[in-house]
Amino acid sequence: MNIGAAIKDVIDYQIKVLGGRTVGDVIFFFVILFVAVIIAKIVRINIRRTLKEKVPKTTLNAVEKIFYYGIITVGFLAALPYIGVEPTGLMVAGGIAGIVIGFASQTVVSNLISGIFLLIEKPIKIGDGVSLGDVSGVVKDIRILSTTIRTWDGIYVRIPNEKVFTSNIQNFVAHAARRFEYKIGIAYKDDADKAIEIIKNLLEEHPLILKEPAPQIFVEELGESSVNLAIRIWAPSSHWFSVKTEMLWKIKVALEKEGIEIPFPQRVIWMADKKKG
Amino acid sequence: MFGKYDLNVELKEEGIEISITGKGKKKSYYRKAGEEEVEKIIYAEEGNVVICPVEPVNLPNEGTSQHLLIELEKPIIIEPRIEDVFYVKFPVEVGVFLIDKKDVERIDIFTITKPKYILYGPPESGIICKWWGSDAFSEAPEVKRLYEGVMKVEAKNNYSEWVEIRKMVFRALDMKLFYNEHAFMHSYLEILKKTMGETSFNERKPKNMKRAIDIYLAKGIKRLEKKFVMEWGFK
Numbered sequence: 001m002n003i004g005a006a007i008k009d010v011i012d013y014q015i016k017v018l019g020g021r022t023v024g025d026v027i028f029f030f031v032i033l034f035v036a037v038i039i040a041k042i043v044r045i046n047i048r049r050t051l052k053e054k055v056p057k058t059t060l061n062a063v064e065k066i067f068y069y070g071i072i073t074v075g076f077l078a079a080l081p082y083i084g085v086e087p088t089g090l091m092v093a094g095g096i097a098g099i100v101i102g103f104a105s106q107t108v109v110s111n112l113i114s115g116i117f118l119l120i121e122k123p124i125k126i127g128d129g130v131s132l133g134d135v136s137g138v139v140k141d142i143r144i145l146s147t148t149i150r151t152w153d154g155i156y157v158r159i160p161n162e163k164v165f166t167s168n169i170q171n172f173v174a175h176a177a178r179r180f181e182y183k184i185g186i187a188y189k190d191d192a193d194k195a196i197e198i199i200k201n202l203l204e205e206h207p208l209i210l211k212e213p214a215p216q217i218f219v220e221e222l223g224e225s226s227v228n229l230a231i232r233i234w235a236p237s238s239h240w241f242s243v244k245t246e247m248l249w250k251i252k253v254a255l256e257k258e259g260i261e262i263p264f265p266q267r268v269i270w271m272a273d274k275k276k277g
Numbered sequence: 278m279f280g281k282y283d284l285n286v287e288l289k290e291e292g293i294e295i296s297i298t299g300k301g302k303k304k305s306y307y308r309k310a311g312e313e314e315v316e317k318i319i320y321a322e323e324g325n326v327v328i329c330p331v332e333p334v335n336l337p338n339e340g341t342s343q344h345l346l347i348e349l350e351k352p353i354i355i356e357p358r359i360e361d362v363f364y365v366k367f368p369v370e371v372g373v374f375l376i377d378k379k380d381v382e383r384i385d386i387f388t389i390t391k392p393k394y395i396l397y398g399p400p401e402s403g404i405i406c407k408w409w410g411s412d413a414f415s416e417a418p419e420v421k422r423l424y425e426g427v428m429k430v431e432a433k434n435n436y437s438e439w440v441e442i443r444k445m446v447f448r449a450l451d452m453k454l455f456y457n458e459h460a461f462m463h464s465y466l467e468i469l470k471k472t473m474g475e476t477s478f479n480e481r482k483p484k485n486m487k488r489a490i491d492i493y494l495a496k497g498i499k500r501l502e503k504k505f506v507m508e509w510g511f512k
Contacts, residue, residue, distance in 0.1 A: 176405050177396045207337050211395040211408050236341055236394060236405045 019084035029082040036075020040068045055119055062144040107162070111145045114165035118142060123169045132159060133167035173237040177210060180233055180244045184251060185226025187261040192219050192227055195260050199231060202254045208243050210234040225265045278371070278423060279456045279487075281327050284319070288328075291423045293389065295373065297326060308373065310387040317384060324377040329489040330426060330460035331372035332449040334407045336388050343449045344505070346395055346406035347428070349413050352443040352512075355434040355468065363432070364418055365411040365445075366425040368392070369460050374490050381490060389424055397446050398509035406446055426460030434468045442466070443512045445476060448505035453478045454489035461486060472510035477503055 011024035018026070044064050051060050077087045102109070119142070124130050128139050130149070137151035147164045149157045172178070186195050196217045203215045213234045220230035231251070235243040252262060278290045284304055287296040294309040297319065306317040334342050347365050355361060368390040375382045395408040412418075417427050434440055445466055455461045463479035482488050 175401045176398075176403050177400045179400075205391075207392040208341070208394060210405075211393050213396060213400070234396065234400075238341060239338065 021082065021084045025082040029079045032075055032079035032082070033072075036072050036079075039075070040071035043071060044068045059115075059119060059142065059144055107160075108145065111161045114161035115142070115144045115146075118147070118161055118165055123174075124164075124171055128174065129172040131168075131170040131172070132164055135159060175237055177213070177234050178237045178240050179213075180235070180240055182231040182233075182248055182251065183220065183228055184231065184255075185223055185228045185262060186255065187263045188227060190227075190260045192229065194258070195229060195255055198254050198258050198260070199229070199251055202250060203231075203233065203247070206243065206247065208235050208239050209247070210236070224267075226263050279329050279460075281325050281376075284321055284324060284326060286326060291389070291421065293371075293387075293423060295328065306373075306384060308385055308387060310389055313387065315385055315387070319375065319384070321375065324375055327374045327376055327490060329372055329374070329487070330454050330456050331370050331386060331489060331492050332452045332454065333368045333370045333388075333390075333409075333426075334449040335370055335386050335492070337392050339386075342394060342405045342407050344397070344404055344406040345447045345449065345452075346397055346408050347445050347447070348395075348408065348410050349443050349445075350410055351412065352441050353413055353432070354439055354441045355432060356439055357434055357437050360431065360433045363430055364414040364416065365428050365430060366409070366418060366420055367411070367428050367460075367462065368407070368409045369423055369426050371423065372490060372492065376490075383492060397444070397507075403509065404446075420459050422459040426454075426456075426462065428462045428464055430464050430466055432466040432468070436468050436470055438471060440468050440471060441512065442468075445511070446505060446507050447476050447478075450493055451476070451478050451503055451505060453480045454491075455483055455486040456489055457486045460489070468511075472508075474507045474511065475504045476507060477505070 011022060011027070013023050014020045015023065015026065044067060047064055047067055048060065051063065055063070077090070080087050080090070118124070124132075124139050124142065124147070126139050126141060130136070130139055132147070132149065135149055135151065135157050137149040137155075137157065139147065140150050140156075141148045144161075146158050146160050149159065151157055186192065199217050200215070203209045203217075209215060210233075215234070216230070216232040218230055219227055221228040233243070233247070255262060278288050278293065278295070282288075282297075284297055285299075287298070288294070292311065294307070296307045297304050298307075299305045302320050302322050304319040304321060306315075306319055308315045332345075334345055345367065347367060349365070353361075353363065368388065370386055370388045370390075372383060373385040373387075375384055390409075393408045395406050396403050397406045398404060413430075417429070420427055430445070432442065445464075447464060452462060461483065463481075463483070465477045465479070466474055467476075468474045
């Protein structure tokens with residue numbers, strides 16, 4: 001008896017507990033599983049390389065796991081017939097279980113799908129200053145099911161992704177620059193052109209007030225108590241708030257230093273002359 | 278002021294004072310530029326200090342911009358298929374570094390220029406750039422070396438029409454700075470369309486000049502693209 005015939009006998013040997021499946025079938029089962037694991041690992045490495053710089057670590061881990069275990073599960077189901085287990089039976093049981101789980105996890109799936117769309121559409125990024133519905137703050141994390149925000153006053157808020165996806169999103173730093181506006185009233189007796197020139201020179205001195213788009217300063221309204229100037233300033237989105245909080249007082253000080261009055265609300269009252277009356 | 282010094286040095290130039298003093302390992306670093314003063318303690322036995330120009334986009338707020346926009350006071354109009362060389366001035370930022378055989382550590386960056394930022398492109402997709410205004414010179418201009426440097430620009434109009442250039446944008450990551458008496462860069466501007474061009478830098482060290490410390494390389498940041506595409510025009 002030669003070696004080839006001996007190996008063939010082993011491979012063809014039927015295993016009773018597996019419904020008469022041969023050793024060869026069992027080996028094939030493990031080969032399919034092994035190949036599935038190898039493919040899953042290759043896919044996982046490629047996903048990591050491709051998405052490493054593009055998505056947050058937590059999301060990357062979730063995506064990796066979905067693909068890794070998904071491929072192994074498909075390989076396992078494909079290999080099952082070789083050990084005498086028909087996946088159709090599992091499918092029926094799985095289908096019923098799926099319906100039950102599906103009803104129970106509607107919200108979770110909805111959040112998951114919304115999370116995936118948020119990652120694709122990217123209306124917000126980690127570190128952005130945003131307003132999501134009635135919550136404003138800095139995005140700390142975008143996970144597969146929820147987004148976390150640190151509000152301006154330092155409170156941790158977790159928002160389900162479905163809510164993020166369907167709410168009005170305002171991203172304060174999505175664009176490179178943004179504009180803010182002041183309204184300042186000067187007295188009627190003062191020269192508006194001089195006031196505009198003083199403010200213009202002051203804004204020119206500040207490095208973070210953009211040279212272009214240039215600031216706009218103009219008489220917007222002849223008010224009840226003052227001539228109202230509108231001052232529109234562009235600043236880098238990352239610094240606009242600090243510039244806004246800094247400049248208003250500086251404008252006030254600069255105007256008063258040059259003798260330009262910022263008046264209180266006032267009303268001129270004419271008294272009827274008694275003698276003439 | 279530019280150069281390599283021992284860890285005991287006192288320098289004064291154009292209103293700028295830099296000193297590293299002290300005996301033994303503990304040294305005291307002091308710098309005054311204009312009204313700004315900085316003091317630090319350094320623990321070092323060996324090593325040197327290097328003072329050189331750095332990419333001029335770090336001040337006043339590091340990270341606000343990584344691009345330098347040079348606006349010409351008089352625009353240049355270039356004929357189709359023509360190459361021209363001109364010089365412009367750029368703002369100088371001075372870096373102070375501690376170096377030894379293994380490492381480079383930045384301890385200070387300062388400038389005596391008045392910084393200003395500008396938006397290049399539209400607000401929704403443009404970029405914030407450090408702004409500087411300069412004339413275009415046919416020969417390398419005289420400069421106050423701690424205030425301005427000289428940039429040689431080789432402009433080439435590859436487009437089929439006349440193109441007017443008022444603005445040029447350079448990416449700090451691409452910059453290659455050199456120095457002797459003053460800071461120097463050699464850049465290229467290639468006009469591809471009426472409103473599109475590419476800027477890049479010559480990496481070759483000119484004769485009698487030293488290579489400045491590249492702060493991006495010192496941070497371990499590598500360049501993938503070596504050209505910046507000006508997609509919002511030259512005006």
